[in-house]
Amino acid sequence: xxxxxxxxxxxxxxxxxxxxxxxxxxxxxxxxxxxxxxxxxxxxxxxxxxxxxxxxxxxxxxxxxxxxxxxxxxxxxxxxxxxxxxxxxxxxxxxxxxxxxxxxxxxxxxxxxxxxxxxxxxxxxxxxxxxxxxxxxxxxxxxxxxxxxxxxxxxxxxxxxxxxxxxxxxxxxxxxxxxxx
Numbered sequence: 001x002x003x004x005x006x007x008x009x010x011x012x013x014x015x016x017x018x019x020x021x022x023x024x025x026x027x028x029x030x031x032x033x034x035x036x037x038x039x040x041x042x043x044x045x046x047x048x049x050x051x052x053x054x055x056x057x058x059x060x061x062x063x064x065x066x067x068x069x070x071x072x073x074x075x076x077x078x079x080x081x082x083x084x085x086x087x088x089x090x091x092x093x094x095x096x097x098x099x100x101x102x103x104x105x106x107x108x109x110x111x112x113x114x115x116x117x118x119x120x121x122x123x124x125x126x127x128x129x130x131x132x133x134x135x136x137x138x139x140x141x142x143x144x145x146x147x148x149x150x151x152x153x154x155x156x157x158x159x160x161x162x163x164x165x166x167x168x169x170x171x172x173x174x175x176x177x178x179x180x181x
Contacts, residue, residue: 065105096132
């Protein structure tokens with residue numbers, strides 16, 4: 001018997017966070033992964049994270065959509081915020097850049113829902129992510145799945161699953177400015 005599941009586009013920042021979040025969402029949705037992270041620096045780091053995401057997509061038999069890597073464009077968008085503290089305005093701009101691209105892609109590809117793995121990190125500001133998601137839902141007409149994935153030890157569970165799957169886990173958010181912390 002076939003159980004209908006609506007299509008959801010999941011913005012994924014890395015394999016470690018993505019594996020756990022995709023596992024949760026697969027219970028209710030037909031999940032496709034969307035790798036879009038122009039913030040990641042250097043490009044070798046982006047490639048390494050991309051390999052891990054491809055491994056997750058392959059192992060879980062999920063569709064993977066690759067966004068473009070435009071680090072120079074990202075730098076222009078955050079210009080003037082290079083010295084912001086982590087979890088400051090630069091990060092909020094970065095969330096919005098990545099989530100906007102996800103919502104646009106979801107609309108183009110006719111997904112009913114979109115969300116992001118960003119909310120699993122204890123270093124990310126969930127209320128801001130939630131607000132951005134709802135703004136984009138109104139703008140693009142694709143429903144935002146508003147879920148704080150770090151609840152119920154989500155981050156801890158993602159770390160454990162990463163170890164179990166032997167996935168690479170980075171030690172910084174991704175941009176050159178987050179490496180200072």
